[in-house]
Amino acid sequence: MSMRYNLTLFRYITRRQRKKWKETVVLIFIIALSIFFPLQTLESYQNQKYIAVISQYPLSIDTVNAIKRIDGITYVAGINYDSLNDSIVFTATPEYKIFASKYIIDGRFPEKENEIVLVNNTESNHRIMLNRIVKINGSSYRIVGILSDKSLFGFSALFEKKDIFIHITHIAFEPILLYVGYSFFANETEIYYEIKSLTSKNTYTFMHFTPNIERVSIEIFLSASFISSTVIVFLIILSFRKDAAILFALGWQQKRIIKRVLLELVLIYVIGYMLCYFFLYFALVHTLRYYLFGNLGIFLYAAGLLATDLLSAYIFTRYLVFKKAIEVLTE
Amino acid sequence: MSFIETKNLVKIYRVGNKKIYAVNNINLKINKNEMIILFGPSGSGKTTLLLLLGALIRPTSGKIFVDGNEITKLSESKAVEWRRKNIGFVFQKINLIDFLNVYDNVIVPLAPSNIKSAEVKKRALNLIEKVGLRDRINHKPSQLSVGEQQRVAIARALITNPRIVLADEPTSHLDSETGKEIVTLMKQLQKDLQITFVVSTHDPDLLSLADRRVRMRDGKVSILS
Numbered sequence A: 001m002s003m004r005y006n007l008t009l010f011r012y013i014t015r016r017q018r019k020k021w022k023e024t025v026v027l028i029f030i031i032a033l034s035i036f037f038p039l040q041t042l043e044s045y046q047n048q049k050y051i052a053v054i055s056q057y058p059l060s061i062d063t064v065n066a067i068k069r070i071d072g073i074t075y076v077a078g079i080n081y082d083s084l085n086d087s088i089v090f091t092a093t094p095e096y097k098i099f100a101s102k103y104i105i106d107g108r109f110p111e112k113e114n115e116i117v118l119v120n121n122t123e124s125n126h127r128i129m130l131n132r133i134v135k136i137n138g139s140s141y142r143i144v145g146i147l148s149d150k151s152l153f154g155f156s157a158l159f160e161k162k163d164i165f166i167h168i169t170h171i172a173f174e175p176i177l178l179y180v181g182y183s184f185f186a187n188e189t190e191i192y193y194e195i196k197s198l199t200s201k202n203t204y205t206f207m208h209f210t211p212n213i214e215r216v217s218i219e220i221f222l223s224a225s226f227i228s229s230t231v232i233v234f235l236i237i238l239s240f241r242k243d244a245a246i247l248f249a250l251g252w253q254q255k256r257i258i259k260r261v262l263l264e265l266v267l268i269y270v271i272g273y274m275l276c277y278f279f280l281y282f283a284l285v286h287t288l289r290y291y292l293f294g295n296l297g298i299f300l301y302a303a304g305l306l307a308t309d310l311l312s313a314y315i316f317t318r319y320l321v322f323k324k325a326i327e328v329l330t331e
Numbered sequence B: 001m002s003f004i005e006t007k008n009l010v011k012i013y014r015v016g017n018k019k020i021y022a023v024n025n026i027n028l029k030i031n032k033n034e035m036i037i038l039f040g041p042s043g044s045g046k047t048t049l050l051l052l053l054g055a056l057i058r059p060t061s062g063k064i065f066v067d068g069n070e071i072t073k074l075s076e077s078k079a080v081e082w083r084r085k086n087i088g089f090v091f092q093k094i095n096l097i098d099f100l101n102v103y104d105n106v107i108v109p110l111a112p113s114n115i116k117s118a119e120v121k122k123r124a125l126n127l128i129e130k131v132g133l134r135d136r137i138n139h140k141p142s143q144l145s146v147g148e149q150q151r152v153a154i155a156r157a158l159i160t161n162p163r164i165v166l167a168d169e170p171t172s173h174l175d176s177e178t179g180k181e182i183v184t185l186m187k188q189l190q191k192d193l194q195i196t197f198v199v200s201t202h203d204p205d206l207l208s209l210a211d212r213r214v215r216m217r218d219g220k221v222s223i224l225s
Helices: A003-019 A021-046 A061-068 A155-161 A206-249 A254-283 A285-294 A297-330 B046-053 B076-086 B102-110 B117-130 B146-158 B176-193 B204-209
Strands: A051-055 A075-077 A088-091 A103-107 A115-120 A133-136 A139-148 A164-170 A175-180 A193-197 B004-015 B018-030 B035-039 B061-066 B087-090 B164-168 B196-201 B212-217 B220-223
Touching: A021 A206, A021 A254, A021 A297, A206 A254, A206 A297, A254 A297, A254 B076, B004 B046, B018 B046, B018 B220, B035 B046, B035 B176, B035 B204, B046 B164, B046 B196, B076 B087, B087 B146, B102 B117, B102 B146, B117 B146, B146 B164, B146 B176, B164 B176, B176 B196, B176 B204, B196 B204
Parallel strands: A051 A164, A115 A139, B035 B196, B035 B212, B087 B164, B164 B196
Antiparallel strands: A051 A088, A075 A088, A103 A139, A133 A139, A164 A175, A175 A193, B004 B018, B004 B061, B212 B220
16 A cells, blocks of 8 residues: 555544544543543552451450461461450551551440441541341341541551451450442542451452452443443444545545554544543552553553454444445435 | 446445435446536436446446446446546535645545646646636635635546546525536636536526536436437
């Protein structure tokens, strides 16, 4: 293919973009966001590699050993069996500091069997949960108190550490695990928790289950980004219909027209990709650093998204645009 | 054999369970370098016949020969190539590319070819001069009148040095005076460049400009003169 043709092709693309700059800007932002948000979620999932288990309940040596066997826990600190205000810490990060004391901010400590407390782990409180019945392993428990521990579970602490915490508190005579997941855009709805009885044989299996909650949300994000991106491509291709039909009628081969469409998408996509990095830089500098220097995930994801978009653009152009090209010109 | 010849040409569209004969068993002969006008009401099959002659659509049955070659046998890609070398289209809706100026719209059909830039420029300027738009060469379609846009479309149709120009109601969006100017321009270009013009219209005032007139009704033709 001649150089002149390629230059002409590029001129068409840039001129079309200038003419339709508003649509282009919207598309670039959508592509940038569609990469950005799944990466955010992915990042929050991947950073759950540091697990801390905190207990304020006197645990047996067997239980301590069982907790230490949980994948990701390599360090034990701050063991003290004497007081409710002290904690046992199992963590993958030895430099982790011991936490401030906890206190009931609402309700009371459990006094009977089948009573539990929740840890208030965000700026917002969980008062709404008070007196609710939750089912754990088939047993019902009443939430009788809200425990404050902002220095431990507060936003700023998690922002730096990005750890998963398994908080061991107690019901009357039985230790339980309170799991708190954390995501970057933490708010009341994004904090989730799981409670399991330590006396149950299934106590530790939830560790594998809980990350799957996050994995599901990644899948949802990824699916949503791929679907929305494909829908946008469909709309863009529709906006190409008339141009494509004219070029087709004037003797351009279909493959040349498709090439033009795909090149234009790549151009837009690359700008969107750069914009995503720009967002990431300001929103989460260490993520950018991490992905840039330590992981190809972001590139693979973006490449996958681009490949999907180009494939869908090809299919839409080939089977929707050309099939209707003549109608577009003559209707 | 005539330059263009159709044999038992049929094009059927299906709307639901209904068959519509857009072109119904047409046998038509068109001589080289003549201007033929297809005349008839809307829905009579004029546009469909032009699209068939330009290999933009395929007939349901029948054959089309151009200069002795059967174009209905061509593969999709060969048909595109043949169209680019032999056919110039002028559409009823004009169909210029709105973000390109006059010059670039005119050279669009040559973009995929290997013709040298100097030759492309020479041809384009010559044609833009012929259609009287030299001083509007950098204008976008939106900055031109409808008549001027149609002139650009005519120049674009001629840039590949086609042997046949197919014009589908080129005057339908124009006032009668501008319409007459456009057809007169086409007539002039046809004589100058020795090209076969097939023009469809429902404007009876334009019939006098044709070498031959063909009436179309319900997908069938009758030769007027």
